Amino acid sequence: MSAILKTISLGKSFGGLAAVSEVDLSIDEGEIHCLIGPNGAGKSTLFRLIVGTYPPTVGQIVFKDQDVTLQRPYERVKLGMSIKMQTPSIFKQLPVRQNIHVALQDHVPKHLLAGETSRLLELLDLSGDADKVAGALSHGQQQWLEIGMALALKPALMLMDEPTAGMSPEETHRTGLLIQQLNAQGMTLLVVEHDMTFVRQIAQRVTVMHFGRLFARGSIAEILADPRVAEIYLGKPHEH
Amino acid sequence: MLSLLNGSQTVGNGRAFWISFVVVLGAALAYPAIADSYTVGNFAYFFIWVFMALGLCLMWGYCGMLSFGQTFFFGISGYSYGVLAINFGGGGATVAALLLAVVLAALCALVLGYFMIWGRIGGVFFGIVTLSATLVLAFFIGHTAGPEWHIGGARLNGFNGMKGMDPINIPWFGGESIYFEGTSLYYLVLALIVVVYLALRILVNSRFGNVIVAIREDPQRAELLGYDVRKFQLLTFMVGSSLAGLSGALYTSWGQFITPSSIGMPAAAMPIVWVAFSGRGDITATLVGAFLITLVFQSITVHSQQAALLLMGAMLLTTVMVAPAGFVIGITRGIARFARRRLAGTSVRKA
Numbered sequence: 001m002s003a004i005l006k007t008i009s010l011g012k013s014f015g016g017l018a019a020v021s022e023v024d025l026s027i028d029e030g031e032i033h034c035l036i037g038p039n040g041a042g043k044s045t046l047f048r049l050i051v052g053t054y055p056p057t058v059g060q061i062v063f064k065d066q067d068v069t070l071q072r073p074y075e076r077v078k079l080g081m082s083i084k085m086q087t088p089s090i091f092k093q094l095p096v097r098q099n100i101h102v103a104l105q106d107h108v109p110k111h112l113l114a115g116e117t118s119r120l121l122e123l124l125d126l127s128g129d130a131d132k133v134a135g136a137l138s139h140g141q142q143q144w145l146e147i148g149m150a151l152a153l154k155p156a157l158m159l160m161d162e163p164t165a166g167m168s169p170e171e172t173h174r175t176g177l178l179i180q181q182l183n184a185q186g187m188t189l190l191v192v193e194h195d196m197t198f199v200r201q202i203a204q205r206v207t208v209m210h211f212g213r214l215f216a217r218g219s220i221a222e223i224l225a226d227p228r229v230a231e232i233y234l235g236k237p238h239e240h
Numbered sequence: 241m242l243s244l245l246n247g248s249q250t251v252g253n254g255r256a257f258w259i260s261f262v263v264v265l266g267a268a269l270a271y272p273a274i275a276d277s278y279t280v281g282n283f284a285y286f287f288i289w290v291f292m293a294l295g296l297c298l299m300w301g302y303c304g305m306l307s308f309g310q311t312f313f314f315g316i317s318g319y320s321y322g323v324l325a326i327n328f329g330g331g332g333a334t335v336a337a338l339l340l341a342v343v344l345a346a347l348c349a350l351v352l353g354y355f356m357i358w359g360r361i362g363g364v365f366f367g368i369v370t371l372s373a374t375l376v377l378a379f380f381i382g383h384t385a386g387p388e389w390h391i392g393g394a395r396l397n398g399f400n401g402m403k404g405m406d407p408i409n410i411p412w413f414g415g416e417s418i419y420f421e422g423t424s425l426y427y428l429v430l431a432l433i434v435v436v437y438l439a440l441r442i443l444v445n446s447r448f449g450n451v452i453v454a455i456r457e458d459p460q461r462a463e464l465l466g467y468d469v470r471k472f473q474l475l476t477f478m479v480g481s482s483l484a485g486l487s488g489a490l491y492t493s494w495g496q497f498i499t500p501s502s503i504g505m506p507a508a509a510m511p512i513v514w515v516a517f518s519g520r521g522d523i524t525a526t527l528v529g530a531f532l533i534t535l536v537f538q539s540i541t542v543h544s545q546q547a548a549l550l551l552m553g554a555m556l557l558t559t560v561m562v563a564p565a566g567f568v569i570g571i572t573r574g575i576a577r578f579a580r581r582r583l584a585g586t587s588v589r590k591a
Contacts, residue, residue: 051464053460053464072463072468073460073463073464074463074464074466074467074468074469077463077464077465077466078466082464083464085461085464089458089460089461089464090458090461091453091454091457091458091461092457093457094453094454094457095248098248098450098453101450102450102451102453102454102462102465103465105447105450106447106466149461149465152465153465153466
C-alpha cells in the first residue's frame with residue numbers, strides 16, 4: 001500500500017530543546033494509525049508540524065507525493081488534510097449549525113449546503129443543539145462538533161489529537177465506531193490517544209513516541225507485548 | 241433577493257424588520273419636504289460619517305480587526321478629492337475625483353494592510369499601527385503650510401486646511417451643472433448609504449461573511465478549515481478603509497475644505513465610540529447608532545464642544561462597563577424580548 005503521508009528526518013526545536021527529532025513516519029493510505037506515548041513525548045508537536053501550524057526546524061513532510069514542508073496550513077487542508085486539535089478548537093460564540101456551515105461551504109454545492117449541514121449534525125447527534133452557541137455544549141459534544149467540522153472538509157487524511165479526551169466511556173466507544181466507519185469509507189486516520197482501550201478498538205498500526213523520537217512501531221498486539229513500551233509508560237521495574 | 245440580504249450575520253431579518261426599513265427610508269426620502277434646507281444640509285453631513293462607521297463595524301465587529309486608522313483613509317481620500325477636483329478643474333470631473341479618491345484610499349489600505357497582516361501584526365498592535373499612521377499623516381499635513389507644499393494647483397495649506405475645490409457636480413442640459421449641495425447632496429448620500437448598507441448585508445451574509453466571522457472567533461481554526469486568513473483580512477481591511485475614504489471625499493465635497501484636525505487623535509477616536517456604542521456586531525445597529533450619535537454630538541457642539549467631547553468619553557466608558565455589545569443592539573434585543581414575552585402572555589391568556 002502506498003504512503004499518503006511521510007515525514008523525513010523531521011525535527012522541531014524550541015530554543016535548545018528538541019521537542020521532535022529525526023522522525024521518519026510513514027502512514028499508509030486507508031489505514032487507522034495510532035500514535036501513542038507518554039506526556040511530553042512530542043505527539044502534539046508532531047501533529048502541528050504535519051498540519052503546518054509549526055514550521056519544522058529540519059526535515060521534510062510529503063503528503064500525497066507532494067513536498068508540503070513549506071506550505072501554509074490552509075494549502076495542506078486544500079490538498080486533503082484535516083485536523084481535530086487536542087482541546088476543542090471551535091467557534092464558541094457562533095451557533096453549532098454555523099460552525100458546521102462554515103466548514104462545509106466550500107465542499108458542497110450551495111443548494112445542498114443546508115441538507116448536508118443537517119445530515120452532519122444528525123451524524124454527530126447535535127441536531128437538537130444546532131441553534132445553541134457552540135460554547136454552551138458539553139465538553140464531549142464540543143469534541144464531536146470539532147470532529148464534524150474536520151469531517152466536513154471530506155479529507156483524505158484525518159489527524160485526530162486525543163479525540164476522546166473528556167468523553168464518557170459510551171461517547172468514547174461511539175467515537176471509535178465513527179472512526180471505523182470513516183475508515184471503511186476510505187479515509188486514512190492518524191490518531192493520537194492515551195486511552196489504550198480506545199487504541200485497541202481502532203488501531204491497525206501503532207507508533208510509539210518517546211522523548212520526541214519514534215520509539216517503536218507495529219501492530220497493536222506487538223506494541224502491547226513490547227516490554228520497552230510498558231517500561232516507558234509504567235516506569236522501569238525495580239530490580240531487587 | 242431577500243435571501244441574499246438576510247442571514248445569521250445580521251440582526252434584523254424578518255418581515256417586521258423590512259417593513260420598518262421601508263418606512264424609515266420613506267421618511268428619510270420625505271424629510272426634505274418638511275424640513276428647511278439648512279437642517280437637510282446638516283443631515284447630509286451626519287449621513288457622511290455613516291460610511292466610516294460601517295467600514296469600522298465590518299473590520300472590527302465582523303473580522304476582529306480594531307483599526308484606529310479610519311481617519312487616515314478619511315484624510316487620504318479627503319485630500320485626494322481636493323487635489324484632484326482642483327487640478328481636474330471641477331465640473332463633471334469631480335465625480336471622477338470622488339471615485340479616484342476612494343480608489344487611492346483602497347490602494348493605501350492594500351499597502352498598509354499587506355505589511356501589517358503579512359507581518360502578523362494583530363490584536364492591540366493592529367490598533368497601535370493604524371493609530372500611528374493616522375497621527376503621522378495629521379502631523380505631516382499640519383506642516384505643509386508653506387507655498388512649496390502644493391500638488392499642481394492645489395495647496396495643502398497646513399493647519400489652515402485645503403480649500404477651493406468644487407463640490408461634486410454633474411453637467412446638465414443647457415450648459416447647466418447640478419451641484420450636490422444641501423438637499424441634492426442629502427439625496428445623493430442617502431442613496432449611497434442604501435447601496436452600501438444593502439451591499440454590506442449581502443457581503444456579511446455570504447460565504448465571505450461566514451469566513452470573516454470565523455476568523456474573528458479563531459483565526460487558526462479558520463485557516464485549518466482551508467481558508468487563507470490573510471487574504472480575507474486584507475480584503476476586509478480594504479473594504480472597511482475604502483468606506484472611510486468615501487466619507488472623506490464626501491466630507492471635502494460637502495464643506496469644500498479639509499483640515500488636518502479631521503485626521504488627528506480626537507477625530508480618530510470618534511468612529512471607535514460610534515461603533516462601540518452602537519454595537520459592533522451588526523451593521524444596522526452601527527448605521528442607526530452612528531447617525532444618532534453624530535446628530536446629538538453636533539447639536540451639543542453648537543453650545544459647547546468640550547461638553548460634546550466629554551459626552552463621547554462618558555458614552556464609551558458606559559458602553560464598556562454596562563453594555564459591551566453596544567447600546568443599540570442591547571436596546572433592540574430588550575424590546576424584542578419584551579415583545580416576545582407580551583405575545584407569549586397574550587397567547588397563554590387566550591388559551
